[in-house]
Amino acid sequence: MAFEYPDDLKYLDSHEYARLDGEIATIGITAFAVDQLGDIVFLELPEVGDAVEKGEKFGTVESVKAVEDLNSPVTGTVVECNTPLIDAPEQLADDPYGEGWLIKVRVDDPGELDDALSASEYQEQVEGG
Amino acid sequence: MTQSDAALLARTPLYDLCLELNARMTEFSGWEMPVQYRGISREHQAVRTAAGMFDISHMGKFRLTGKNVLEQIQRLVPSDLSRLQSGQAQYTVLLNPQAGIVDDLIFYYQGEDGEGNQRWVVIVNAATTQKDQVWMKSHLDLNQMEFQDCSRANTLIAVQGPEAARYLQSFVKEDLSTVKPFGHLEATVLQQPGFLARTGYTGEDGFEVMTAPETGRELWRSLLQAGVVPCGLGARDTLRLEAAMALYGQDIDDSTTPLEAGLGWLVHLDTKGDFIGRSILEKQKQDGVQRRLVGLQMQGRNIARHGYPVYADGKPVGEVTSGTQSPTLGIAIALAYVPTPLSKPDQALEVEIRGKLYPAVVVKRPFYRRAK
Structure with a gap:
């Protein structure tokens, strides 16, 4: 099955993405992750002002069957949470790269994302060579 | 699941038909089974509002035949199986001496054959098929009965939901409206011999149909074409949990008794004699759990x-x-x-x-x- 992996994003092999705009990174999960999870029924996100750390858990996503950690691609401070999504987590699946974003983080070091996966690297990883 | 893991897993005769439908497969107690097709919620909804079907061919299926089968199996379960008329079935549990649950299962009584042999069908959990067989054989007199494991020789398809009877009726000769809940019969399925029961694991009306693999494959295709929604183990789990039906190995196991598990309705201390675990259940009934x-x-x-x-x-x-x-x-x-x-x-x-x-x-x- 073919999924979309926008070129302007950086990816983790644990299926989170980050879109960097200046010093603000918008973080979400990929279309591939959404498909693998199935019906999403629960989201747990940090609060504005919380610190997140690169490679560390910042929240939880649950489908009917699975519980998965959300890992941060960056280190920094949460400046915004997509709180409406917490009350309607099933809507994440409709637009994971747009309306389905999870948190925005003011990053300590924008260069931190340089070693994250590019769209093509991530695609190769999840879909196989 | 890696490919090397998958190679070790058993597959049902419907495996390739499930794959054709883009089923996402998972390991379930040694079997490679569909966990979902188009989504758990959608499949769940189909069973609650119309009809869904599940490949449950991985479940264990035994046939017990002999002159005194009833007398012998009565010792294995807390339920009074002598209540069963031909064509009736009982959901019950096998108990160990501590009244822990060896497995939960259904006994189907098919009456006597021409020579006075009682015929019973027993359907058990997939994960416990071997364990149950060993347990039952060690507590039954095999000189006096035939114990046949027909698990692999048959497919089992569950058709569940308020519309299940209507869909299934097109492919079964006998009138399904005459089959009561937990009733069963030897039926003609797509002109072939089969066994069907008005039982299930979803909290809805429905049937479970056992046939030879070729008939099972044909039935699966026919039901699919008629509009029955294929459902995986994911929806099976959410459906059974809404109906608060126990899952063996999770809600009940060798250390839990039927009285602790809320299965007191299948413990018939007053109407039957001794059975394995009886003294523990008597004590629990008297003192409370x-x-x-x-x-x-x-x-x-x-x-x-x-x-x-x-x-x-x-x-x-x-x-x-x-x-x-x-x-x-x-x-x-x-x-x-x-x-x-x-x-x-x-x-x-x-x-x-x-x-x-x-x-x-x-x-x-x-x-x-x-x-x-």
Whole structure:
């Protein structure tokens, strides 16, 4: 099955993405992750002002069957949470790269994302060579 | 699942038909089984509102034949199987001497053949097929009966939902409206011999149909074409949990008794003689049980899952055995063992989820009951 992996994003092999705009990174999960999870029924996100750390858990996503950690691609401070999504987590699946974003983080070091996966690297990883 | 794992797993005769439908496969007790096709919620909904079908060919299937089968199997279960007329069935449990549950299963009585041999069909969980066979054989006199394991020789398809009878009727000669719940018969399925029962694991009306693999494959294709929605083990789990039906190995096991598990309705101490585990159940009935399997409803969005600790007044008192977001009710539901004094409806408890306590309330089982 073919999924979309926008070129302007950086990816983790644990299926989170980050879109960097200046010093603000918008973080979400990929279309591939959404498909693998199935019906999403629960989201747990940090609060504005919380610190997140690169490679560390910042929240939880649950489908009917699975519980998965959300890992941060960056280190920094949460400046915004997509709180409406917490009350309607099933809507994440409709637009994971747009309306389905999870948190925005003011990053300590924008260069931190340089070693994250590019769209093509991530695609190769999840879909196989 | 890696390819090397998959190579070790058993497959049912419907495996390739499931793959054709883009089933996502998972390992389930040594079998490679469909966990979902187009989505658990969608499949769940199909069973609640119309009809869905499940490949459950991985389940264990035994045939017991002999002059005194009843007398012998009565010793293995707490239910009075002598109540069964030909064409009736009983959901029950095999018990160990501590009254722990060896497995939960259904005994189907088919009456006597021309030579006075009683004929019984037994359907058991997939994961426990071997264990049950060893257990039963070690407690039955095999000189006096034939014990046939026909697990691999047959497919088993569950057709479940309010429209199940209507869909299935097109492919079965006998009139399904005459089959009562837990009734069963040897039926003609697509002009071939089969066995069908009005049983299931979803909390809806429905049937389970056992046939030779070729007939099973044809039935699967026919039902699919007629519009029955293929469903995987994911929906099977959410459906059975809404109906508060126990899952062996999770909600019940060798260390839980039927009285603790809320299965007291299948313990018939008054009407039958001795059986394995009887003295323990008598004592539990007299003294009361220490713990009970209860229904929990979470008070917020957090979902209690298998193994999460249950608290009362800040102290751990029990454990969640099954939990999910209920697709029908839109709330998080769970089954949990708690001490008997805390087991009454409306009892406030808490569940520990990722290090924090969240409120839950004991509710009556089942969570969902179909409209009659």
